[in-house]
Amino acid sequence: MEHKKTYNAKQLKTPHGNLIIEGPISSDKLAAYEFHEDLVAFRPPAQQHQALIGIAKLKEGRIIIARNRHTIVGYVTYLYPDPLERWSEGKMDNLIELGAIEVIPEFRGCAVGKNLLIVSMMDDAMEDYLIITTEYYWHWDLKNTKLNVWEYRKVMEKMMNAGGLEWYATDDPEICSHPANCLMARIGKRIDPDTVQKFDRLRFMNRFMY
């Protein structure tokens, strides 16, 4: 499949300053911007910056950023699912995963997360994808936000809903291991029924056990 990427951008005014929410952004541009030192949710900032540059180079990879002048203060990633996870087992070239989303603490609660999702979906090419995201509570910043798992889950749902991702049932053991974990997905307008069926089979791989 051809992976068309069309750049979109919007301005977001926040009490902490104006941001540009933009992408998909090229690896060269990503490399040229500063990467804020508080972007620590997944890896040390320098390593995560490099990881995002790598994703932007992938044919299916997409990075949308929130930028304050020359500094990246938030991002969301899209790429094929990890080959070790069940979501890649269907070898579906139109299934991509929202792999990570992060906003620095200073700008949280200012709708940056929601706008990263909104700008992501401005690209019409997203209608050709089935987009999934897996939510595991152990990736959440419960310590600093002081939210409990259900409050945090609500934040995640509201943010993902802004991009049209909705809750989907699954028997994936890791997701089922805690009730706050979940699978969310967005089925693009041009997705065919065959793809939806394949996705259903991926969601329920253990059904013959019952």
Ligand SMILES: CC(=O)SCCNC(=O)CCNC(=O)[C@H](O)C(C)(C)COP(=O)(O)OP(=O)(O)OC[C@H]1O[C@@H](n2cnc3c(N)ncnc32)[C@H](O)[C@@H]1OP(=O)(O)O
């Ligand atoms: C697939 C994955 O990546 S899982 C891991 C997700 N990432 C992380 O947990 C990393 C650390 N956390 C973060 O970076 C941020 O908190 C994010 C990305 C989860 C959310 O980003 P934000 O920019 O704060 O989200 P945003 O401001 O758009 O808020 C979404 C909704 O949650 C609400 N919300 C946000 N923070 C809070 C809070 N602390 N308390 C209550 N509600 C909150 C917002 O008011 C908004 O709700 P609304 O639509 O009713 O107004």
